[in-house]
Amino acid sequence: MNFSDFSRRRFLATLGGLGAGLLVRPVWPGATGRKPISKPIPASGERLPVIGMGTSRTFDVTPGSDQGRQLLPVMQAFFDHGGGVVDTSPMYGHAEAVLGELLRAARHERQHLFAATKVWTWGEQEGIEQMQRSMQRVGVERFDLIQIHNLRDWEVQLETLKAWKAGGKVRYIGITTSHGRFHDELEVILDTQPFDFVQLSYNIGNRDVEQRLLPLAQERGMAVLINRPFMRGELFSLVRGKGLPAWAAEFDCSSWAQFFLKFAVSHPAVTCAIPATSKLHHMIDNMGAGVGRLPDSEMRARMLRHMQSV
Numbered sequence: 628m629n630f631s632d633f634s635r636r637r638f639l640a641t642l643g644g645l646g647a648g649l650l651v652r653p654v655w656p657g658a659t660g661r662k663p664i665s666k667p668i669p670a671s672g673e674r675l676p677v678i679g680m681g682t683s684r685t686f687d688v689t690p691g692s693d694q695g696r697q698l699l700p701v702m703q704a705f706f707d708h709g710g711g712v713v714d715t716s717p718m719y720g721h722a723e724a725v726l727g728e729l730l731r732a733a734r735h736e737r738q739h740l741f742a743a744t745k746v747w748t749w750g751e752q753e754g755i756e757q758m759q760r761s762m763q764r765v766g767v768e769r770f771d772l773i774q775i776h777n778l779r780d781w782e783v784q785l786e787t788l789k790a791w792k793a794g795g796k797v798r799y800i801g802i803t804t805s806h807g808r809f810h811d812e813l814e815v816i817l818d819t820q821p822f823d824f825v826q827l828s829y830n831i832g833n834r835d836v837e838q839r840l841l842p843l844a845q846e847r848g849m850a851v852l853i854n855r856p857f858m859r860g861e862l863f864s865l866v867r868g869k870g871l872p873a874w875a876a877e878f879d880c881s882s883w884a885q886f887f888l889k890f891a892v893s894h895p896a897v898t899c900a901i902p903a904t905s906k907l908h909h910m911i912d913n914m915g916a917g918v919g920r921l922p923d924s925e926m927r928a929r930m931l932r933h934m935q936s937v
């Protein structure tokens with residue numbers, strides 16, 4: 628049976644004990660009652676919780692499948708903990724469609740959703756059609772943010788995005804990369820073009836963007852989303868079997884995931900990190916990075932020294 632054909636009642640019945648307790652409408656700032664740390668979008672002053680959610684690979688499962696349904700409590704935990712930014716892309720296989728199915732099932736929880744996708748194709752008409760398909764798949768009347776994925780055909784897609792923004796069809800526009808080989812070109816683009824957001828890879832093991840792109844984004848008044856905050860999970864291999872230093876408690880950090888996320892979002896230029904996970908306990912862990920204190924510059928230097936020694 629197609630997942631989108633499920634009535635809400637049948638869907639809840641299917642979830643049984645697993646979902647029942649998680650389908651309570653969250654009370655903003657999250658059912659946990661702990662106020663999420665937020666940062667402003669420079670273009671508007673609108674505040675975003677610093678921990679968002681990615682969907683690459685984790686949400687690329689067969690629509691309507693059990694694997695897809697198992698992601699519902701993961702996404703609900705995100706909203707229950709005060710999450711907002713969800714990042715997807717037509718490049719991520721079934722991710723947009725699966726996200727749309729889950730958002731329809733969790734329609735009460737989605738009220739704080741800040742929906743971000745990307746345009747990833749060549750040609751003006753192809754770009755327009757792709758963005759329209761994304762709106763249908765995710766089930767939004769308009770995206771909060773559409774980003775040009777990996778700079779693809781950026782001059783053409785930017786013209787459409789500017790027109791869509793002027794016409795109220797999208798709220799913010801941005802551009803993304805996760806590849807160092809695009810950094811020089813991206814620097815020129817950011818210096819000259821009117822983006823509200825830029826999305827970059829940044830984590831405690833890969834700090835290339837600290838040199839030029841993060842300061843430039845700050846100078847140009849652009850919000851910064853951070854992809855690969857765990858280096859696609861590789862950071863966990865570096866600390867496997869190693870205990871968290873006791874001083875991590877000084878910035879309300881109780882796990883390695885929170886250590887990595889708090890490092891990323893405490894950079895002054897960073898607005899929000901978008902870690903991806905398919906597991907409920909990882910989502911709850913990750914959302915713990917979005918509350919309490921963030922490390923200051925002295926503590927960030929200590930975190931770096933510590934990572935160099937593990």
Ligand SMILES: NC(=O)c1ccc[n+]([C@@H]2O[C@H](COP(=O)([O-])OP(=O)(O)OC[C@H]3O[C@@H](n4cnc5c(N)ncnc54)[C@H](OP(=O)(O)O)[C@@H]3O)[C@@H](O)[C@H]2O)c1
Nearest residue numbers: 681682683803805854855856857858859860884903904905
């Ligand atoms: N060019 C672009 O625009 C671009 C490029 C790359 C990424 N992105 C965006 O950025 C998002 C994040 O990047 P990413 O998915 O490549 O990598 P990532 O978030 O750095 O790492 C994801 C990996 O970390 C694991 N993980 C998550 N939370 C964990 C925890 N608490 N403890 C242990 N392991 C944990 C996940 O496995 P489990 O499922 O087992 O938790 C997954 O394997 C993407 O999903 C996508 O939305 C955009």
